[in-house]
Amino acid sequence: AQSVTQPDIHITVSEGASLELRCNYSYGATPYLFWYVQSPGQGLQLLLKYFSGDTLVQGIKGFEAEFKRSQSSFNLRKPSVHWSDAAEYFCAVAPQGGFQKLVFGTGTRLLVSP
Amino acid sequence: EPEVTQTPSHQVTQMGQEVILRCVPISNHLYFYWYRQILGQKVEFLVSFYNNEISEKSEIFDDQFSVERPDGSNFTLKIRSTKLEDSAMYFCASSQGNQPQHFGDGTRLSIL
Structure with a gap:
């Protein structure tokens, strides 16, 4: 069965510092991969997606993610975090x-x- | 940008009562979904709907649940006889098919 693991429940980052959020998946083939963000009391907003092709994908709000097939990972990164990213x-x-x-x-x- | 809209934003219902949650998907989307998120837990798939029928449903989506597209714009989730454990945030989503799903802001359902 498909599963997704995000090993970090909470992360605290200083404003202006870089960010990496980890994601590993378990699936028989390469799936479609997504990152969504949910602000308090809000719905889910799509940050970025990976379907195929270039393994480094750019999203909204300065986020990017890298698909690594060998590690079954799709980690989200941002070079400089803003308070509004909480x-x-x-x-x-x-x-x-x-x-x-x-x-x-x-x-x-x-x-x-x- | 077009949005998925959900009403009401908060629904309070007595246990055993029927509840209908409403969604207006993005107008040119063909695939519709319901998910739920129990407080503090992850988002869970309930059901997907295409061409006026259910495409897939999870084990959560038992006989107490039903979905309907009563007209060209609305997509509803009905819970026939609510239980305390149905308390959750319910999200509607829609997609063009081979494109990401767009989510509404959710309906918070509280069962008393």
Whole structure:
């Protein structure tokens, strides 16, 4: 069965510092990969996606993620964190084809300190 | 940018009562989904819907749940007889198919 692991429940980063959120997946083939962000009381906003091709994908708000097939990972990065980035971040996978269920990780809550 | 809209934002219902959660997907999308998120837990898939029928459903989506697209714009989730454990945030999503799903802001369902 497909699964997604986000090993860090909470991460605290100083404003202006770099960020990396980890995501590992378990799936028989290369799935479609996504990062979503959820601010308190809000819905899920798509940050970026990987379908195929270039393994480094750029998203909104200055985020990027790198797909590493050998490590079954899709880590999210940002070079300089802003206070407004404080939120919950979810990694998700879907089988190739995309129009099927998303399987989400448990999320990582990002706290940004001044 | 087009959005998925969900109403109401918060629904409080007595245990055993029926509840209908409403969603208006993005207008040119063809695939519709419901997910739920119990407080403090991860987002879980409930059901997907395409061409007026259920494509896939999870084990959570039992006989107490149903979905409907009653007209060309709305997509609803009905819970027939609510239980305390149905308390959660329910998210509707829609997609063009081979494109990412877009989510609404959710309906917080509280069962008393």
